[in-house]
Amino acid sequence: MSSSLEQLKGRLTDVTSLRSAIAVLDWDQQTYMPSGGAHARATTVESLSRLAHEIFTADETRQLLDKAKTEVDPTTDEGALVRVVGRDVDLATKFPSEFVARKTKLAAIAHEDWVKARANNDFKGFEATLTEMFEIAKQEAEYLGYTDHIYDALLDQYEEGATAADCVKMFEALKAGQVPLVKAIQAAKPIDDSALYGEWDAAKQSQFTEFIAKEVGYDFNRGRQDVAPHPFCTTFGIGDVRITTRYKSYIGSAIFGTLHESGHAMYEQGSPADWEGSMLAGGVSLGIHESQSRFWENIVGRSLPFWNRYLPKLQETFPALNGIGVEDFYRQINKVETSFIRVEADELTYNLHVLVRFEIECDILTGKLAVKDLPEAWNAKYTEYLGVTPKTDAEGCLQDVHWSMGSIGYFPTYSMGNVLSYQIWNALKKDIPGAEEGFGRGEFQQVQDWLIEKIYRHGRKFSPKDLVVHATGKPMDPTDYIDGLNAKYRAIYGL
Amino acid sequence: MSSSLEQLKGRLTDVTSLRSAIAVLDWDQQTYMPSGGAHARATTVESLSRLAHEIFTADETRQLLDKAKTEVDPTTDEGALVRVVGRDVDLATKFPSEFVARKTKLAAIAHEDWVKARANNDFKGFEATLTEMFEIAKQEAEYLGYTDHIYDALLDQYEEGATAADCVKMFEALKAGQVPLVKAIQAAKPIDDSALYGEWDAAKQSQFTEFIAKEVGYDFNRGRQDVAPHPFCTTFGIGDVRITTRYKSYIGSAIFGTLHESGHAMYEQGSPADWEGSMLAGGVSLGIHESQSRFWENIVGRSLPFWNRYLPKLQETFPALNGIGVEDFYRQINKVETSFIRVEADELTYNLHVLVRFEIECDILTGKLAVKDLPEAWNAKYTEYLGVTPKTDAEGCLQDVHWSMGSIGYFPTYSMGNVLSYQIWNALKKDIPGAEEGFGRGEFQQVQDWLIEKIYRHGRKFSPKDLVVHATGKPMDPTDYIDGLNAKYRAIYGL
Numbered sequence: 001m002s003s004s005l006e007q008l009k010g011r012l013t014d015v016t017s018l019r020s021a022i023a024v025l026d027w028d029q030q031t032y033m034p035s036g037g038a039h040a041r042a043t044t045v046e047s048l049s050r051l052a053h054e055i056f057t058a059d060e061t062r063q064l065l066d067k068a069k070t071e072v073d074p075t076t077d078e079g080a081l082v083r084v085v086g087r088d089v090d091l092a093t094k095f096p097s098e099f100v101a102r103k104t105k106l107a108a109i110a111h112e113d114w115v116k117a118r119a120n121n122d123f124k125g126f127e128a129t130l131t132e133m134f135e136i137a138k139q140e141a142e143y144l145g146y147t148d149h150i151y152d153a154l155l156d157q158y159e160e161g162a163t164a165a166d167c168v169k170m171f172e173a174l175k176a177g178q179v180p181l182v183k184a185i186q187a188a189k190p191i192d193d194s195a196l197y198g199e200w201d202a203a204k205q206s207q208f209t210e211f212i213a214k215e216v217g218y219d220f221n222r223g224r225q226d227v228a229p230h231p232f233c234t235t236f237g238i239g240d241v242r243i244t245t246r247y248k249s250y251i252g253s254a255i256f257g258t259l260h261e262s263g264h265a266m267y268e269q270g271s272p273a274d275w276e277g278s279m280l281a282g283g284v285s286l287g288i289h290e291s292q293s294r295f296w297e298n299i300v301g302r303s304l305p306f307w308n309r310y311l312p313k314l315q316e317t318f319p320a321l322n323g324i325g326v327e328d329f330y331r332q333i334n335k336v337e338t339s340f341i342r343v344e345a346d347e348l349t350y351n352l353h354v355l356v357r358f359e360i361e362c363d364i365l366t367g368k369l370a371v372k373d374l375p376e377a378w379n380a381k382y383t384e385y386l387g388v389t390p391k392t393d394a395e396g397c398l399q400d401v402h403w404s405m406g407s408i409g410y411f412p413t414y415s416m417g418n419v420l421s422y423q424i425w426n427a428l429k430k431d432i433p434g435a436e437e438g439f440g441r442g443e444f445q446q447v448q449d450w451l452i453e454k455i456y457r458h459g460r461k462f463s464p465k466d467l468v469v470h471a472t473g474k475p476m477d478p479t480d481y482i483d484g485l486n487a488k489y490r491a492i493y494g495l
Numbered sequence: 496m497s498s499s500l501e502q503l504k505g506r507l508t509d510v511t512s513l514r515s516a517i518a519v520l521d522w523d524q525q526t527y528m529p530s531g532g533a534h535a536r537a538t539t540v541e542s543l544s545r546l547a548h549e550i551f552t553a554d555e556t557r558q559l560l561d562k563a564k565t566e567v568d569p570t571t572d573e574g575a576l577v578r579v580v581g582r583d584v585d586l587a588t589k590f591p592s593e594f595v596a597r598k599t600k601l602a603a604i605a606h607e608d609w610v611k612a613r614a615n616n617d618f619k620g621f622e623a624t625l626t627e628m629f630e631i632a633k634q635e636a637e638y639l640g641y642t643d644h645i646y647d648a649l650l651d652q653y654e655e656g657a658t659a660a661d662c663v664k665m666f667e668a669l670k671a672g673q674v675p676l677v678k679a680i681q682a683a684k685p686i687d688d689s690a691l692y693g694e695w696d697a698a699k700q701s702q703f704t705e706f707i708a709k710e711v712g713y714d715f716n717r718g719r720q721d722v723a724p725h726p727f728c729t730t731f732g733i734g735d736v737r738i739t740t741r742y743k744s745y746i747g748s749a750i751f752g753t754l755h756e757s758g759h760a761m762y763e764q765g766s767p768a769d770w771e772g773s774m775l776a777g778g779v780s781l782g783i784h785e786s787q788s789r790f791w792e793n794i795v796g797r798s799l800p801f802w803n804r805y806l807p808k809l810q811e812t813f814p815a816l817n818g819i820g821v822e823d824f825y826r827q828i829n830k831v832e833t834s835f836i837r838v839e840a841d842e843l844t845y846n847l848h849v850l851v852r853f854e855i856e857c858d859i860l861t862g863k864l865a866v867k868d869l870p871e872a873w874n875a876k877y878t879e880y881l882g883v884t885p886k887t888d889a890e891g892c893l894q895d896v897h898w899s900m901g902s903i904g905y906f907p908t909y910s911m912g913n914v915l916s917y918q919i920w921n922a923l924k925k926d927i928p929g930a931e932e933g934f935g936r937g938e939f940q941q942v943q944d945w946l947i948e949k950i951y952r953h954g955r956k957f958s959p960k961d962l963v964v965h966a967t968g969k970p971m972d973p974t975d976y977i978d979g980l981n982a983k984y985r986a987i988y989g990l
Binding site for chain 1: 509511512513515516532533534541543545546714715716719721737
């Protein structure tokens with residue numbers, strides 16, 4: 001008779017297998033599936049999702065979990081597995097199935113409504129659905145439970161242990177540190193990056209982006225890059241972590257998209273090989289995940305030493321870029337340009353977009369703001385924080401898909417990722433002096449090893465908060481980030 | 496309360512979904528998966544296969560089937576569904592799980608042993624495993640049950656209702672009709688097809704093969720073509736039926752590979768759209784399936800009218816082919832060259848390879864031949880039927896992967912497909928006089944419509960034998976095939 005833990009692992013293997021299959025189905029849908037496949041694919045994914053949920057939340061799973069808890073040492077990997085899976089099962093069983101069905105149904109309708117409303121710049125046409133979606137989010141928070149703030153319950157699903165209070169503290173610091181910097185840059189001489197726009201051969205973009213992804217350490221024996229409308233990273237196993245990119249008229253679109261997704265991918269590839277199939281493998285939270293994508297995208301990929309090394313290769317691939325000096329290229333890829341649109345935002349203004357959403361989510365959830373007044377509140381905040389006022393709701397409060405999907409409460413993890421990327425970078429530099437200069441010699445191995453040692457190899461073993469302290473010696477603190485941004489952008493803009 | 500039939504359909508949807516997911520996983524493995532993904536992929540497929548088997552063979556499924564049988568009119572689609580699924584469940588539950596486990600384990604070992612034995616030309620190293628595999632096949636036949644011949648039980652899994660006696664009758668006719676023709680061609684002046692070998696740009700081969708696949712009617716809105724080491728067709732749903740091809744130094748490799756797989760694909764795409772997700776959709780048997788791949792590959796793709804129309808386009812794509820007249824091209828793509836190797840065989844000699852395997856399988860299963868004497872028997876039959884004697888076992892009885900996988904009893908379906916392709920063609924020509932000349936004007940729609948009407952739209956509704964009579968007015972009869980081959984090849988070789 002095998003132990004309860006072994007029996008539990010057997011059950012979890014089926015859940016992991018079903019989830020892995022769903023990930024493959026989704027990857028295929030976004031990369032290669034012909035349009036005629038959509039109907040059958042929806043049915044297939046629905047069946048597999050339901051089967052995975054049934055097995056995962058079955059009484060047998062919980063009974064085995066309870067027994068396994070008594071068999072394992074909580075400080076070991078197996079103890080961590082029981083803890084992590086216990087939390088996942090708790091989250092998966094908090095909601096009555098009627099509620100899940102209601103949310104799923106509303107999300108389908110809301111998505112349709114949102115697409116139409118955005119296309120027609122018709123907020124009124126979306127207002128009722130969005131109001132219901134926020135009601136659902138409130139209900140969701142009640143099912144999940146919370147002590148201090150309703151937002152805590154929602155955020156905790158994406159970032160274990162993170163609270164609205166953490167966010168408020170973080171955003172206060174970011175507002176104080178970033179808004180003046182953004183305003184100063186808006187008043188400075190703009191950077192002309194028009195040379196980075198053109199018609200770039202897709203095959204050559206593919207070749208160059210795969211080259212730099214390999215250079216920084218993304219293992220193509222355990223991954224691959226394809227093309228999809230929206231870049232993403234997806235994990236089928238530790239040995240198969242894939243990314244996508246896209247080819248646009250802005251040459252940086254593919255380059256930084258690839259580096260961003262490579263960061264996510266290297267985190268996933270960095271779990272211990274013998275955790276293949278274990279629910280301990282992979283990234284621990286959205287915030288920590290984003291810290292890694294942002295690290296490789298911005299701190300490595302938008303650094304001067306990196307392009308000292310790789311600009312010649314880029315120019316060899318695209319001779320139209322010949323004649324741009326590396327200092328100019330560096331300035332151009334770091335151009336700050338305030339936009340109404342979050343997904344087009346640069347490194348510096350991105351958090352201000354997130355801040356707007358966080359504050360509005362809190363205000364609606366706590367009843368301070370009615371959904372009908374959202375457009376006005378949205379525009380006021382954009383004017384205050386970013387210095388720009390959306391001319392329409394389509395480029396204002398209707399721009400994001402997330403609320404229509406019922407994803408309320410996770411935007412702050414993007415900003416946490418930004419903040420943590422610099423905090424981790426400063427900790428890394430203490431252990432590896434000269435790491436940045438190393439980029440100019442193509443030296444990434446030591447950096448990669450440090451990240452594996454401090455973060456990647458732990459998978460989901462520690463809570464995100466514990467992991468941050470473990471890796472950087474302190475809890476999340478926006479100081480490193482604000483100082484880093486100020487130093488970088490004041491130099492670039494001569495402020 | 497929904498009917499038993501509706502409840503049954505609900506259960507079957509999960510099975511279909513799991514199988515569809517497994518098909519996607521397999522497609523991905525053969526086309527895009529990085530090597531590092533193999534380990535997790537094996538686990539994923541194992542889980543999904545087991546879950547599908549469990550749901551499909553559960554007592555609830557059988558109970559619902561029994562109840563549904565009383566609810567449906569057997570002459571309707573729903574009646575057919577209950578019959579077809581009932582047969583599938585019967586087949587899936589004939590084997591005790593220990594037996595399935597034993598066969599799966601042996602197959603894994605046997606595959607390894609076979610790879611080594613073929614590489615080292617070491618039949619002795621494979622003899623014991625192969626002996627056990629044939630013992631397993633005998634046991635399998637006993638579980639399945641049979642009246643006349645042990646082979647009937649095995650063959651019926653692939654071709655419902657087909658028997659060893661059917662095969663003997665077919666092969667006797669093929670032997671009498673084909674062996675003299677092959678010998679006459681071997682004595683005639685050989686055709687020089689060296690112009691068809693070269694270095695052909697892969698992107699252009701892809702473009703040309705997709706073009707002709709579209710021309711003949713393969714719907715790329717409900718399919719796509721990728722590259723894989725071995726060409727195959729796979730179905731994720733009626734709206735998503737994919738093919739693969741490969742690019743070799745022989746220009747015909749991709750062209751005829753694509754047409755062959757397009758034939759399989761058009762059959763699968765031809766199920767009624769509202770059967771999406773139903774187990775009635777798809778091909779009814781391996782033999783009927785092969786008749787369609789062979790039809791589009793050989794009868795259409797290796798015809799003179801077809802190349803009257805498409806050779807100029809091919810020559811435009813590959814100017815190295817300029818200067819070959821269409822009559823010469825037609826002769827070259829129909830060159831007969833006896834080989835030791837089945838997968839390299841031409842249209843004419845292919846069945847003789849199959850015949851050797853069928854006779855040997857029967858002899859071993861009935862105890863007339865011991866596995867240890869296989870090499871000798873193999874070489875004697877090749878000498879007799881094909882006029883060539885393999886110099887080694889690697890190019891003789893060790894060439895095929897199938898027996899190592901435990902696939903014993905399905906080789907004859909290849910020959911049935913060949914025979915049926917001409918029988919169907921003759922029936923079609925009666926209804927559509929001038930169909931062949933139409934190929935020269937790019938007219939395939941009427942042919943496609945006839946095949947949909949007579950074969951494709953019925954999916955698995957009728958038994959293969961009934962379908963053949965329905966489509967052609969008579970049971971399988973090799974006369975059309977032998978007459979067709981004789982007419983075609985005697986003209987080509989001037990005999």
